[in-house]
Amino acid sequence: MNLSRHQYSLRRVGRPFTKDYRAYFERNADRIAISPFHDIPLYHDEAEHVFNMVVEVPRWTNAKFEISRSKSMNPITQDILDDNPRFTRSCFPYKGYIWNYGALPQTWEDPHYTNPDTDAKGDNDPIDACEIGRAIANTGDVKQVKILGILGLLDEGETDWKLVVIDVTDPLADKLHDIGDVEKHMPGLLDATRDWFRIYMVPDGYPPNEYALEGKFMNKEYAMKVINECSEAWRKLVDGKVEKGDISLHNTTLEGTPGKLDPRDVALPPDENLSPAPVPQELDEWFYVDREGLDDDRRLVHGDSLCIALELR
Template identity: 85%
Template sequence: MDPSKPQYSLRRVGRPFTKDYRAYFERNTDGIAISPFHDIPMYHNEPQNVFNMVVEVPRWTNAKFEISRSKSMNPIMQDTLDGKPRFTKSCFPYKGYIWNYGALPQTWENPHYTNPDTDDKGDNDPIDACEIGRAIAKTGDVKQVKVLGILGLLDEGETDWKLIVIDMTDPLADKLHDIGDVEKHLPGLLDATRDWFRIYMVPDGYPPNKYALKGKFMDKKYATDVVKETNEAWKKLVNGKVEKGDISLHNTTLEGTPGKLDPKEVGLPPDEKLSPAPVPPGLEEWFYIDRESLDDDKRPIQGDSLYIALELR
């Protein structure tokens, strides 16, 4: 297969921006259905530390798509909030997500393990990644990236690591080798990333997030060690050596695992390619948040000709 062509395709079922939407993965070489959680390798090139990253949310967009833990074959779906499809609010000066956001396959933040550096258990998901290259990706893209650093977010009492990565084909990839290079060549991005993760849930009524390690971005070595740790946790999960909870282990390539399915028996629905449903009104508005007063229960306000106070839960 031509290495310049995508290795994977999507089968989209249901209308985007509804709870029925599913995006299933299949391998282009043979049309076999695969799980983006379990079947796509974590490494694209292990000796050179090049990783695969599954894009869930493209930069500048708001729909909170994510790999489903519980559905068979782990399709990408839209997260829900209060029973409705979830759209992350835009907090001034940010428009939606400020990077291509997604996850590394074959990783798992173990909810049974308390990390000594964060003093919290894992969030039960693949490890998250923020891809900082200039190109805007699409949901379901599989990028080849290198790891530059990591931020330890504490999200509702769970360890939620955020990797900083860059697409290997990006023009800056040859200049970015570690977390210090990001500040040198993309000044302000790390501060904006820390700020974004702190406040992004506030317009939905949640308190600001907190950080492990005093909010410091850790370097490439530390980040790579965390990735390897989450990969080892995933290996135990997919081999049935740890409690899986609601996670579907279905896969079509991992021989000997309890979730291995016969690819011939995995019938993916046809690709419907339906038009998206209307998005909620007001999604294009900014929310203005007084960062200095967040800990004093300062209410954010929604930008419009009239300013509307939001109640925190």
């Protein structure tokens, strides 16, 4: 099984941490532009159950990068909140994201479909993945991962699955085969993951998230069922069989699809690789969220404030 880490390169336009930043993908074998949503295969090796994962947010970082649904060729951009680049706050004891966070290509959580297990429609994005290996990735890396389990988050009333995966080259990969192995070899990580997703939007004034399936991490078999459903939904999307909404279907490899472009007609801008813009000072703060207060009409520590913040030391 070839696990080349250098199949794809990025063309980065604009300064990171600004609304103008774009990271476009190209395939190194023939230097053609590709969409990380549509052109990168779901499977790296289907026989060995090895999947591709596009990293959006490296572990311990706060900038909320994501594959753009709407822009042509689906570059990675920074999410926008209140007309500003979005940064996820650090809620004690976590510093930014606690895993390499990203998505599986060629999947789609269908917003037209109500999942019977969650009683909610999909969130209109590729399925999210938390890669729990030891190495810190970079935005735009394409990792080869194995599936371990899944958590059913309800984000503003939408189904927002969170896969738990590990890089197949990680030293622990040979010991982790299902969700129970994660608790055995990485005790506390699953509880921290559930807690993180529950509270991470609270400092921005949002209520805590809720969970489907009683907040239980489901096993690999269940996760594979969800992935297959999202893969089938993506296939209908890219084939033009369902309403696409604001999603760009542009691709350069999927023959016969409505969004197929001639690679010769897709000219990516040169890679600028500019230095990042300054980030907000509050990213150096820890926000202390009273978990018990969240269950009591969202009354948190220190009166009516949503949380208190102290500078990270």
